[in-house]
Amino acid sequence: xxxxxxxxxxxxxxxxxxxxxxxxxxxxxxxxxxxxxxxxxxxxxxxxxxxxxxxxxxxxxxxxxxxxxxxxxxxxxxxxxxxxxxxxxxxxxxxxxxxxxxxxxxxxxxxxxxxxxxxxxxxxxxxxxxxxxxxxxxxxxxxxxxxxxxxxxxxxxxxxxxxxxxxxxxxxxxxxxxxxxxxxxxxxxxxxxxxxxxxxxxxxxxxxxxxxxxxxxxxxxxxxxxxxxxxxxxxxxxxxxxxxxxxxxxxxxxxxxxxxxxxxxxxxxxxxxxxxxxxxxxxxxxxxxxxxxxxxxxxxxxxxxxxxxxxxxxxxxxxxxxxxxxxxxxxxxxxxxxxxxxxxxxxxxxxxxxxxxxxxxxxxxxxxxxxxxxx
Amino acid sequence: xxxxxxxxxxxxxxxxxxxxxxxxxxxxxxxxxxxxxxxxxxxxxxxxxxxxxxxxxxxxxxxxxxxxxxxxxxxxxxxxxxxxxxxxxxxxxxxxxxxxxxxxxxxxxxxxxxxxxxxxxxxxxxxxxxxxxxxxxxxxxxxxxxxxxxxxxxxxxxxxxxxxxxxxxxxxxxxxxxxxxxxxxxxxxxxxxxxxxxxxxxxxxxxxxxxxxxxxxxxxxxxxxxxxxxxxxxxxxxxxxxxxxxxxxxxxxxxxxxxxxxxxxxxxxxxxxxxxxxxxxxxxxxxxxxxxxxxxxxxxxxxxxxxxxxxxxxxxxxxxxxxxxxxxxxxxxxxxxxxxxxxxxxxxxxxxxxxxxxxxxxxxxxxxxxxxxxxxxxxxxxxxxxxxxxxxxxxxxxxxxx
Numbered sequence: 001x002x003x004x005x006x007x008x009x010x011x012x013x014x015x016x017x018x019x020x021x022x023x024x025x026x027x028x029x030x031x032x033x034x035x036x037x038x039x040x041x042x043x044x045x046x047x048x049x050x051x052x053x054x055x056x057x058x059x060x061x062x063x064x065x066x067x068x069x070x071x072x073x074x075x076x077x078x079x080x081x082x083x084x085x086x087x088x089x090x091x092x093x094x095x096x097x098x099x100x101x102x103x104x105x106x107x108x109x110x111x112x113x114x115x116x117x118x119x120x121x122x123x124x125x126x127x128x129x130x131x132x133x134x135x136x137x138x139x140x141x142x143x144x145x146x147x148x149x150x151x152x153x154x155x156x157x158x159x160x161x162x163x164x165x166x167x168x169x170x171x172x173x174x175x176x177x178x179x180x181x182x183x184x185x186x187x188x189x190x191x192x193x194x195x196x197x198x199x200x201x202x203x204x205x206x207x208x209x210x211x212x213x214x215x216x217x218x219x220x221x222x223x224x225x226x227x228x229x230x231x232x233x234x235x236x237x238x239x240x241x242x243x244x245x246x247x248x249x250x251x252x253x254x255x256x257x258x259x260x261x262x263x264x265x266x267x268x269x270x271x272x273x274x275x276x277x278x279x280x281x282x283x284x285x286x287x288x289x290x291x292x293x294x295x296x297x298x299x300x301x302x303x304x305x306x307x308x309x310x311x312x313x314x315x316x317x318x319x320x321x322x323x324x325x326x327x328x329x330x331x332x333x334x335x336x337x338x339x340x341x342x343x344x345x346x347x348x349x350x351x352x353x354x355x356x357x358x359x360x361x362x363x364x365x366x367x368x369x370x371x372x373x374x375x
Numbered sequence: 376x377x378x379x380x381x382x383x384x385x386x387x388x389x390x391x392x393x394x395x396x397x398x399x400x401x402x403x404x405x406x407x408x409x410x411x412x413x414x415x416x417x418x419x420x421x422x423x424x425x426x427x428x429x430x431x432x433x434x435x436x437x438x439x440x441x442x443x444x445x446x447x448x449x450x451x452x453x454x455x456x457x458x459x460x461x462x463x464x465x466x467x468x469x470x471x472x473x474x475x476x477x478x479x480x481x482x483x484x485x486x487x488x489x490x491x492x493x494x495x496x497x498x499x500x501x502x503x504x505x506x507x508x509x510x511x512x513x514x515x516x517x518x519x520x521x522x523x524x525x526x527x528x529x530x531x532x533x534x535x536x537x538x539x540x541x542x543x544x545x546x547x548x549x550x551x552x553x554x555x556x557x558x559x560x561x562x563x564x565x566x567x568x569x570x571x572x573x574x575x576x577x578x579x580x581x582x583x584x585x586x587x588x589x590x591x592x593x594x595x596x597x598x599x600x601x602x603x604x605x606x607x608x609x610x611x612x613x614x615x616x617x618x619x620x621x622x623x624x625x626x627x628x629x630x631x632x633x634x635x636x637x638x639x640x641x642x643x644x645x646x647x648x649x650x651x652x653x654x655x656x657x658x659x660x661x662x663x664x665x666x667x668x669x670x671x672x673x674x675x676x677x678x679x680x681x682x683x684x685x686x687x688x689x690x691x692x693x694x695x696x697x698x699x700x701x702x703x704x705x706x707x708x709x710x711x712x713x714x715x716x717x718x719x720x721x722x723x724x725x726x727x728x729x730x731x732x733x734x735x736x737x738x739x740x741x742x743x744x745x746x747x748x749x750x751x752x753x754x755x756x757x758x759x760x761x762x763x764x765x766x767x768x769x770x771x772x773x774x775x776x777x
Contacts, residue, residue, distance in 0.1 A: 132719040134649030157721025157738055197738045200714075200722040200747060207721075207738050267514035277764065326711075333583075333754050337512050337762065338537045341582050341589075341755045348583030351754070359718030365658055366648075 003067040013075050015052065020083035026346045029084050033202045039163045040204035041086035049087065050118030059097060063112035069304040070238065074245035074296070081249025084346070084353055086203055088121055088160040090360075094242040096122025098235050099168050099182055103222035108184065111166070123164035124239075125185075125208050126232060127156040133362035135233045138180050140210060142171035148216040149173070151183060151191075155208040161187075162196040162206040168221065169210065170232060179227035184219045185210070201352035237314045239361045241299055244314075244321040247357035248293045251328040254350035255285045258332045261339075278335065285331055288324035295320045315367045321357070322364030329354035379682045384450065391454050394433075398462035401427050405731075407463045413745015414729045415586065416465050418501075418543050424465060425498035434472050435496045442480040442488070443496050449681040453629075460630020468540065470502035471495035474618050475548040478565065482606035482614055491546075491567070505535040505549030505568070505592060506615070513765050515550075516559045516612060520594060522551035522566060524601065529553070529566060531574075531597040537759070541577045541590035544570050550615055553608050565611035567603040574598075584751045585726045619761060627702030629674050635709045635749070636666065642716045642740055653716060662712050669705045676701060693774040696766040703756035703763065710750040717743050724748075 004012070024045070032042050049055050058073035059065025066072070073094065080089055097115050100108055100122075114120035131137035140153025151171055161167060167185045172178040185192065191213035194206040222228075259282055262273040272278050299317040302310040329351040333340035340347040358364065406420050428434045437452040438444020447455070460466070467473070476495045479487050494500035511518040520533025531551060541547065547568045554562030568575070574597035580589040606614055640663070643654040653659045680694045714722070720739035727733050728744040737744075757763045771777040 127721075129720075130647040130650050132646065132648030132653070137649045157723050159721075195736050195738055197723045197725045200724045202724075205721065205723070266510075267512060267517070269514075277767075330707075330754070334757060334762075337758050338507065338589075338755070341758070343581040343583055343585060348751075351583070352751075355714065356722060359715075359722055363715055363718055365715065369658055 003061075004069075004072050009072065009075060012054075012057065012072065013079070016054070016076065016079035017082070019052070020079060020085075024083045024085060026084070026349075029086065029346075029349070030344075032086055038196065038204065039160075040198070040202065041088065041160075041163075045085075046087050046121075047118045050116065055093060055118055056116035058093065059112050059116050060101065060109075063109065064116045065112070069300075070241065071300045071304050074242060074300055077242045077245040078249035081246035081251075081353065081357070082253045084250070084349055088123075088163065090239065090242060090246070091124060091158070091160040091164065092120075092122045095124035095235060095239055096164075096166070096168055098238050099124060099221060099231075100184075102235065103182065103224070103228065103231055105221075105223050107218070108221060111184075120166060121160070121164045123158050123161040123167050123187075124235070125155040125158050125161060125167045126170045126236075127158065129154055129156050129207075131156065133366045135236055136180075136229050138170050138172055138229075139176070140169065140171040141175060141178070142173050142181065142183060142220075144174065145214070148214060148219065149183065151185065151210045151213040151215065153210050155210070157197070157199070157205050157207050159199065159203060159205040161208055162194045162204060167192070167208065169208075170228070173225075179225065180229050180232065181225075182221040182228055182232070183215055184221060185213060185215055189213050189215065199356060201349065201356045203356075236361050237303075237311055240318050240367075241296065241303065241314050243357045243360040244292070244296050244299075244317050247321045247325045247354055248289065248296050250350050250353050250357065251285075251292065251325055252289050254332045254347060254354070255282070255289050255328055257347065257350075258282060258285065258335050261336055272335070281331060281335065285328045288327045292317070292321040292324040312371070315371055318362070318367045319364045319371075322367075325354040325358045326364075379679065379686075384448070387450060387454060390451055391458060394455055394458040395462065397431070398459055398464055402462055402464050406465065409731055410465050411463045411745075412728075412742050413748050414731050417731070421465055421468070422498065422501075425468065428459075428467070429496055429498040432496070434467060434498055435476065438476065438480070438496075442476075442492055449684045453677065453681065456628060457630035457633070460628055460634060463634070466628060466631065468501070470504050470540070470544075470548075471498075471500065474504060475502055475546075475567075478548070478605060478614050478618055481617070482565075484602070486602065487567070487605065500545045501540065501543050503538050503541045503544035503547045503570075503592075505538060505547045507537045508534060509536050513762055515615070516563065518550055518552060518563065520549070520551050521555075522553050522564060522599070524553070525598075527601050528598040529601055529604070531566070531568065531594045531599055533594050535592040535594075537580070538577075538590045538592050539588050541570070541592050542579065542587075546570060547592070548605075550611050560612040562609055563611040563615070564608050565605040565614045566599055567605060568594075568597065568599050572597050572599065582752065583754070584748050586729070586748065586752070627673060627677060627698050629670065629677065629702075632670055632673070632706060632709060635706075635713065635746075636663075636670065638742060638746060639663065639666075639709065639713055639716070642713065645740060646716050646719050648719065653719075659712075659716075662715075666705070666709055666712065669701075669708065673698070673702045673705050693770050696761075696769045696773075699760065700763050700766045703753075706753050706756050710746070710753055713746050714750050717747065722747075 054076055056065035057076055058068045061067045142149040142151050164187050169183045169185045173181050191211045193209040196206040199205055263271055265272045295317040299313040302313040332347050336347050339345055406424050432445050436445040436447040440446045479491055508518050522529035522531045549566045549568050551564050551566050553564040574595040576593040578591045579587045644652050646653045676698050680690045684690045723738045724747045725744045
């Protein structure tokens with residue numbers, strides 16, 4: 001259960017929104033993206049989030065976190081969407097810290113304290129080039145050697161991997177048929193090679209090659225030797241709901257911007273907002289936002305209360321959010337006309353972020369197929 | 376009419392083969408490669424290819440013979456467009472060939488015909504279109520850029536926006552306001568402006584693609600010779616509408632759509648879910664089938680318009696709008712499915728890879744940056760050339776009398 005009261009949730013949301021309004025403006029976003037460097041986000045901002053307590057929102061109190069649940073974390077994620085935040089919440093807090101918290105040994109949990117204060121960035125290097133959205137496709141191998149392991153394999157494009165201090169790498173222990181385990185791999189370990197590049201929305205990431213990467217025995221996350229495929233699947237569900245919350249934040253904001261534009265832009269002697277066909281369109285956009293928001297909310301409740309149908313609820317939320325994101329993002333550009341096509345307006349950047357959220361950890365169609373397959 | 380009779384022309388297949396073989400022989404390899412990977416085509420490479428077509432007379436094949444064209448039938452023109460698209464050639468830049476050329480030979484003076492038509496046929500001059508303004512988008516007739524007569528000149532002041540290739544253009548055909556006393560559609564004139572005239576300033580607009588082809592163009596006391604007025608003063612709207620109908624049909628490049636589909640099929644082979652190619656995935660097989668039906672529908676709409684054009688001399692306003700609405704929607708659908716596939720490669724968008732000669736490491740399929748560029752750029756397909764909403768108004772008013 002959550003350690004947060006309704007008032008505390010509201011306070012968290014308010015503080016995030018205040019920050020975005022006053023500091024993380026669209027101009028600020030553009031400055032950060034324009035800087036041609038490895039990160040593509042603000043390190044100073046990340047430290048600020050640590051001081052404001054946002055990085056520790058969902059981290060355990062033992063790591064100086066606030067002990068919040070997924071709901072609190074998703075309040076932060078929705079704000080990331082609203083403000084187009086570039087910083088690595090998804091990779092470090094949602095996925096990386098999520099993995100350590102879930103399976104890490106007592107010693108490994110200490111990393112979370114460094115995460116909470118913004119001193120350690122993580123990336124979840126699980127997906128592989130031929131995996132697509134399949135969660136159980138792991139060909140990277142961790143061969144036991146002495147006390148430790150030697151890792152070999154290829155990991156697909158991973159957001160913020162090139163900026164991380166520690167990669168959390170999935171690999172099969174022993175060989176192709178071995179159990180899947182997670183490993184803490186220092187990003188600067190010998191044999192780790194990054195192929196960096198920008199994603200659709202300009203955030204940076206990298207493909208990763210692991211060749212003969214030596215790690216100690218303590219690099220294996222957790223004490224169990226059992227196959228971790230189910231744990232990984234649970235983590236991906238966590239990513240799915242977080243990216244969906246981010247999408248809800250982004251679509252709500254861009255729908256608000258579009259409404260304002262329709263009210264202010266005049267053609268044929270009146271504001272565009274007076275045309276019924278456009279009124280209905282903006283109504284559809286708002287309905288889509290509401291549908292996504294309520295399903296994400298329902299899924300969060302299910303997860304935080306340990307409902308037996310929590311996974312299905314998360315997948316439902318993903319399917320609807322992807323559908324809503326596509327509609328709202330596309331129509332935001334359409335209704336802005338040429339203006340929506342320019343890089344100097346926020347609209348296109350929201351379109352891109354929404355498209356990223358839509359495809360993160362699987363798109364709507366993929367989850368529909370999974371739901372169908374499960375019966 | 377339920378069924379229109381279309382007479383089959385047996386020479387058409389021979390013409391198709393001729394165009395195909397010509398492209399195979401004449402299209403510079405480098406340009407083809409750049410186009411196939413969706414890289415930016417440099418102006419000199421674009422010029423070189425257009426001049427090859429111009430020398431052959433094919434750029435303006437559909438112009439009447441009396442104006443230096445080859446008098447192609449509409450079907451021949453479609454075949455030509457399809458084949459150069461399939462060959463991986465850059466598309467014909469429409470501003471001179473499709474847009475201002477026919478306006479000049481239909482409404483221009485003999486002096487204007489002598490001065491401009493050959494340059495368009497041979498691609499010696501690059502044109503741009505000065506229509507939209509910050510305050511005049513869908514409501515184009517509300518444009519404000521003014522042209523005031525002063526002796527033998529017009530003095531032009533104002534601003535145009537979304538001007539594709541203005542930074543490369545030698546000339547602009549421009550809608551200007553010469554009279555603001557009556558109805559807004561009256562008082563618009565059609566003026567040809569030399570882009571090198573003092574007072575013309577071009578400023579780039581960077582699009583969501585991160586690329587530059589759009590511009591703002593500012594006019595500050597620009598003196599344009601009055602002999603550059605096309606047709607009658609105040610009749611510019613009529614010429615603009617004449618031209619817009621041409622633009623709408625021209626906006627549907629089915630050859631390009633076929634290429635997207637080819638690229639999609641290859642992507643489905645090389646992209647995997649759990650190690651298994653997406654080409655074996657029933658959900659994608661179904662999507663491809665749906666897109667194929669959509670493409671056949673658009674091609675059939677196009678063929679029907681050609682039959683109308685043949686029977687009645689011009690495509691119908693309604694048919695042109697229908698084609699524009701459905702064609703651009705399909706274009707976005709295909710490019711959406713492509714992005715759905717590329718999501719499995721992390722949706723990487725390496726804009727550097729769009730520059731010829733870049734020697735960085737490509738992440739994912741080689742053509743993904745070009746395809747994502749297209750996906751983003753074609754978000755504008757339902758906006759430019761008269762938005763889908765405007766096209767529907769045209770049909771509502773023009774065909775359904777609403």
